[in-house]
Amino acid sequence: MAVRLQEAFPGLVSAPTEFRGEATLKVADADRIAEVCAHAKQALGFDMLLDLSSVDNYGADPRWTVVYELYGIGHGVHLRLKADVSEEKSELPTVSTVWRTADWHEREAYDMMGIRFAGHPDLRRILMWEGYPYFPLRKDFPLAGKPTELPDTAFTRTAPLEGGPFVTMAGGKDSMAREPRARTPE
Amino acid sequence: MATQTIEFRDTAARSAEAAASASPEELRDIQGDKLVLNMGPSHPSTHGVLRIIIEMDGETITRAVPDIGYLHRGDEKIAENMTYTQFIPYTDRLDYLAPLANNVAYALAVEKLMGIDQKLPLRCQYIRVICCELARISAHLLGLGAFAMDVGALTVFLHTFTEREKIYNLCESLTGARFTTSYTRIGGVTRDLPPGWVDQVRKFLDEVVVNIAESETLLTRNRIWVDRTKDVGVISREMAIDHGLTGPNLRGSGVDYDVRKASPYLVYKDLEFDIPVGSVGDCYDRYLVRMEEMRQSVRILHQCLDKLPGGADNRSKEPVNIADGKTVLPAKDKVLTSMEELIHQFMLVTQGVDAPPGEIYFGAENPKGELGFYIDSRGGGTPHRLKIRAPSFVNLSILPAVLPGHLMSDVVAILGSFDFVMGECDR
Numbered sequence: 001m002a003v004r005l006q007e008a009f010p011g012l013v014s015a016p017t018e019f020r021g022e023a024t025l026k027v028a029d030a031d032r033i034a035e036v037c038a039h040a041k042q043a044l045g046f047d048m049l050l051d052l053s054s055v056d057n058y059g060a061d062p063r064w065t066v067v068y069e070l071y072g073i074g075h076g077v078h079l080r081l082k083a084d085v086s087e088e089k090s091e092l093p094t095v096s097t098v099w100r101t102a103d104w105h106e107r108e109a110y111d112m113m114g115i116r117f118a119g120h121p122d123l124r125r126i127l128m129w130e131g132y133p134y135f136p137l138r139k140d141f142p143l144a145g146k147p148t149e150l151p152d153t154a155f156t157r158t159a160p161l162e163g164g165p166f167v168t169m170a171g172g173k174d175s176m177a178r179e180p181r182a183r184t185p186e
Numbered sequence: 187m188a189t190q191t192i193e194f195r196d197t198a199a200r201s202a203e204a205a206a207s208a209s210p211e212e213l214r215d216i217q218g219d220k221l222v223l224n225m226g227p228s229h230p231s232t233h234g235v236l237r238i239i240i241e242m243d244g245e246t247i248t249r250a251v252p253d254i255g256y257l258h259r260g261d262e263k264i265a266e267n268m269t270y271t272q273f274i275p276y277t278d279r280l281d282y283l284a285p286l287a288n289n290v291a292y293a294l295a296v297e298k299l300m301g302i303d304q305k306l307p308l309r310c311q312y313i314r315v316i317c318c319e320l321a322r323i324s325a326h327l328l329g330l331g332a333f334a335m336d337v338g339a340l341t342v343f344l345h346t347f348t349e350r351e352k353i354y355n356l357c358e359s360l361t362g363a364r365f366t367t368s369y370t371r372i373g374g375v376t377r378d379l380p381p382g383w384v385d386q387v388r389k390f391l392d393e394v395v396v397n398i399a400e401s402e403t404l405l406t407r408n409r410i411w412v413d414r415t416k417d418v419g420v421i422s423r424e425m426a427i428d429h430g431l432t433g434p435n436l437r438g439s440g441v442d443y444d445v446r447k448a449s450p451y452l453v454y455k456d457l458e459f460d461i462p463v464g465s466v467g468d469c470y471d472r473y474l475v476r477m478e479e480m481r482q483s484v485r486i487l488h489q490c491l492d493k494l495p496g497g498a499d500n501r502s503k504e505p506v507n508i509a510d511g512k513t514v515l516p517a518k519d520k521v522l523t524s525m526e527e528l529i530h531q532f533m534l535v536t537q538g539v540d541a542p543p544g545e546i547y548f549g550a551e552n553p554k555g556e557l558g559f560y561i562d563s564r565g566g567g568t569p570h571r572l573k574i575r576a577p578s579f580v581n582l583s584i585l586p587a588v589l590p591g592h593l594m595s596d597v598v599a600i601l602g603s604f605d606f607v608m609g610e611c612d613r
Contacts, residue, residue, distance in 0.1 A: 019544045019545065019546065020298055020299070020301060020544065020546050022546060022547065024545070047427050047428075048427055048430060049430055050430065050547070050549065050556065050558060050575060051547065051558055051560055051573065051575040053560050053571070053573035055562050055570070055571045056571070067545075067560065067562075067573075069547050069558070069560065069575075073427060073441060073443050076448050076449065078449075078547070080545075080547065099428060099430065100428045100429050100430075100583075100587070101428065101429045101430030101580060101583060103583060104579065104580070104583040105580075108579075112262075125255075126254060126255060127254065127255035127258040127612060127613075128255060128258065129255070136260060136263060137262060137263055141263075143263060143264070143267050
């Protein structure tokens with residue numbers, strides 16, 4: 001199946017790589033991903049898009065990788081497609097016209113990573129709220145979160161790690177020094 | 187004397203006549219605006235924190251926009267910052283109605299990445315299947331009870347919860363926790379079955395089939411239940427596949443896709459069970475599919491308990507973990523007396539299992555549908571990216587296509603028949 005998809009798009013789709021029995025194809029030009037997906041669905045019977053995820057290759061160029069997990073109910077074959085997108089561009093065509101399920105998956109990828117999908121019917125944030133300024137799954141977003149300037153209705157504060165009773169921060173006082181009842185041993 | 191005929195027609199006929207020749211602005215004055223109703227995020231039938239913005243013309247829904255994310259905790263971000271083993275408790279909180287099944291799915295995904303999924307001891311595989319199927323019965327009992335309660339049949343809820351309580355007791359004696367089980371480890375399970383547990387499960391199975399039959403007599407031919415669910419929320423086969431539905435919701439539409447049969451994992455290929463499918467794809471079909479799946483789970487469980495290597499007491503000391511110090515924590519008594527095990531323990535706890543670079547997708551048939559994990563590993567003990575394909579997330583994405591055209595009161599039935607969990611949807 002993977003080879004047949006590669007033959008349909010010579011030069012665009014790479015030779016399949018295999019790991020743990022799963023075939024992965026790389027699509028060289030992300031702008032043509034919708035075309036490849038439409039062919040995979042119509043000619044090769046991959047009628048289901050199981051999953052769409054996005055990877056942040058922080059520090060490398062191109063920065064984003066969008067991963068499509070295809071499955072055909074008729075033949076029971078899994079196939080993975082990958083496309084790289086540079087940080088400056090951060091945009092590739094939507095596949096929600098091929099599989100309707102991609103609608104919410106792409107909204108999630110936009111919400112979490114900030115990758116835009118051209119031609120998407122309704123590209124809004126989905127898990128975070130409308131107006132949230134950051135993309136939390138990016139590698140340069142800290143785990144503890146960032147404060148945002150949206151008063152009252154929507155706000156985030158950093159996770160309350162500092163100041164907890166059993167937390168020693170780097171460079172801070174240790175628990176003996178912070179405990180007022182602690183006595184220095186005679 | 188001349189008679190005069192005066193025609194009195196009803197208001198609907200008069201407004202229809204006026205609307206036929208009205209400009210768009212006048213039309214709005216005649217018909218009135220559409221009503222926008224906010225349902226949720228805390229509404230009894232949204233089973234958590236789903237919010238739907240519903241636009242209605244009279245009682246008929248013309249547009250539905252689901253709003254999710256109220257329970258978003260950033261599980262995928264958290265996973266990138268801890269070792270594979272440390273993430274297991276977070277999987278309890280995905281589909282919190284079937285934590286055992288999530289544990290198993292996640293452990294299998296990491297084991298596939300490490301290439302050790304074929305090396306799992308047979309007893310471990312059987313125990314994991316038992317866990318999955320107990321979780322499936324538990325989740326379906328709740329889904330069914332809540333569905334019936336939402337459309338007005340409260341008794342069923344009380345019935346099913348009686349049985350769920352027994353499953354929780356079984357979970358407690360197996361894992362030490364009723365809810366947050368965290369039972370699996372990479373390469374095995376935390377502990378073997380406790381003494382007498384197999385007999386307790388057998389006793390439970392005999393009781394649950396009676397209970398399922400009783401619930402069925404309360405619902406399947408109940409006139410009110412049939413009226414509320416039949417031909418409501420119909421999803422065609424093509425539409426279900428296009429929207430990526432999985433699990434009972436997909437099978438209710440007549441597609442016989444079940445991961446346990448399509449790409450078998452654990453020992454499912456050695457077990458006999460059937461995949462029930464619906465014919466119409468309405469709420470009633472989805473209900474029937476879940477009902478039958480519980481019976482099939484009972485069937486699977488009986489086979490597992492009979493075939494369990496080592497038997498109930500494990501007299502022959504069959505292993506439940508992979509015998510590899512580099513993946514599975516060594517026995518506690520060995521850690522304190524032997525140097526090599528101490529080193530293994532230290533390395534596993536501080537740095538985690540050493541996964542090779544590569545990427546895998548693993549999907550398991552969970553009660554709600556296909557729970558998938560996509561792991562992008564760059565080597566080492568933490569994933570570079572861990573994507574959770576949550577079945578509830580995908581199943582809910584069909585709502586804008588299904589709800590319009592239905593009555594407001596049908597929303598409750600449709601949501602109940604979808605049987606979603608927001609903990610998993612929002613992650």
